[in-house]
Amino acid sequence: MRIGFIALPKTLATGITLPSEMLHAASQMAYLKHLTSEPLSLSVFCQDGDSQEVTGGLTLKAQGSWEGLLNCDMVIMPPLWGNPLPMLTHHGELIGILQRLVAERKPVIAAGTGVYFLAEGGLLDDRVATTHWYFFGRFARRYPKVLLKPKQAITYADEIYCAGSVNSLTDLVLYFVRQWYNDEIMSEVERHFSHEVSRTLNQPFYRLGGLQHDDEDIVAAQAWLAERLDKPFHVSELAAVVGLTERTLARRFVQATGESPKQYWLQLRLQRAEELLRESNLTVQEIADMLGFSDASYFIKLFRQRAGVTPADYRNVVRAKQFSV
Known part of the structure; x- marks a missing residue:
């Protein structure tokens, strides 16, 4: 299982570091318990394939350029800090890559303002979606064909997952950990990251351990x-x-x-x-x-x-x- 994280100049580092730490921990546990033959492969991809400075002045070492995302089994688009619109105009190539991934029905997860990249490429037209609460109004006006669900922390449609925030993204990570491995490993990951992970019981269209539905x-x-x-x-x-x-x-x-x-x-x-x-x-x-x-x-x-x-x-x-x- 190869999971790729997208890094842009305004990417929130926690949108990459926290999910990757949780997934790495789960993968190692599963490997040691002989539930999988090899650990997950977690990689960061940026435009030039070398490194990318993200928010907070941190620099992340990349394992490849955008093209490398096409070799991944799942792609995660973290949230961006501030207004995402300037980023859209400068990264049209990335939108094209996302379109190819969705066409191949590979799971794509976008969090917060990272959802804009999916919407800009028309990938959310007539599909349910959510984004960061601060941008609900602007998002709805720019993308009227998207079925925006402001009350939902997580939405799902045709292998596209949208999470409203980093916290919602980590809820989704726990969901996948349980799906891929078992309850015991999911609970162990939750305990280790209990103060970083926010789990809620009242999410009408998404429940940890269940299926997305409407x-x-x-x-x-x-x-x-x-x-x-x-x-x-x-x-x-x-x-x-x-x-x-x-x-x-x-x-x-x-x-x-x-x-x-x-x-x-x-x-x-x-x-x-x-x-x-x-x-x-x-x-x-x-x-x-x-x-x-x-x-x-x-x-x-x-x-x-x-x-x-x-x-x-x-x-x-x-x-x-x-x-x-």
């Missing part, structure tokens, strides 16, 4: 489940809420999220448990009670299956990384 009935079902993490439910009850038969709900829910409603609800509860362990002083028993687990030992077993460690060990690892005043 099924509004299932979005409503997901929202209903997120509001009752401590209350058991029957699938018939959920079906009545969204106006579907149980069979139709079950089929469409799996199509949209990759999981059954019960599995999805369990993962929401365990994700919430991780947040409480990181951000509160509640005991493991209290967290189990809050999330509707009548048996704390059963909660600990499920948590360990997901995260690879017990709740207490998870808290110790996370707390050990926090700065104290």
Whole structure:
């Protein structure tokens, strides 16, 4: 798996360094656990193929020029600092490369103002997209054919992923880590980068570990489940809420999220448990009670299956990384 990062003069360095560090860590873990025969190949590409100064005065060593992106299996376009329009006029060649990548249906990820490069090449016409919130109005006026989704942190359409910010980009990285490897490695990466990575449960069209979708009935079902993490439910009850038969709900829910409603609800509860362990002083028993687990030992077993460690060990690892005043 070859992943290429695009570097431009105004590229935000964290849009390259943080995702690459997360991917490198995941790749090394998978390699040591014999889940893959060789680590990921992570490379930076710039216009002249030599090096590129990015924001903050940092200079990144490149592994090739734009043409090298065509040999990658996935390409990541990081966000840019400031107004992206001047960059568009000076890098038409890069837009052409992106058009070729999309034509070959290779996954392309653009974050923040990096999304402008996809839109400028017509690659987002009649497709959903998002960008940095500061540019929503200007983006919509310049690209009226793009189906801009201001409320979405991440969008997906035809192997094109758009993320609104670096934080959203790292959420997407965690998603791919889980898809390529497993839950244990995803959780390990999250723990190591817990203070840099911002994970949220309420992202209607994208959920970590699930599939990107625009099924509004299932979005409503997901929202209903997120509001009752401590209350058991029957699938018939959920079906009545969204106006579907149980069979139709079950089929469409799996199509949209990759999981059954019960599995999805369990993962929401365990994700919430991780947040409480990181951000509160509640005991493991209290967290189990809050999330509707009548048996704390059963909660600990499920948590360990997901995260690879017990709740207490998870808290110790996370707390050990926090700065104290």
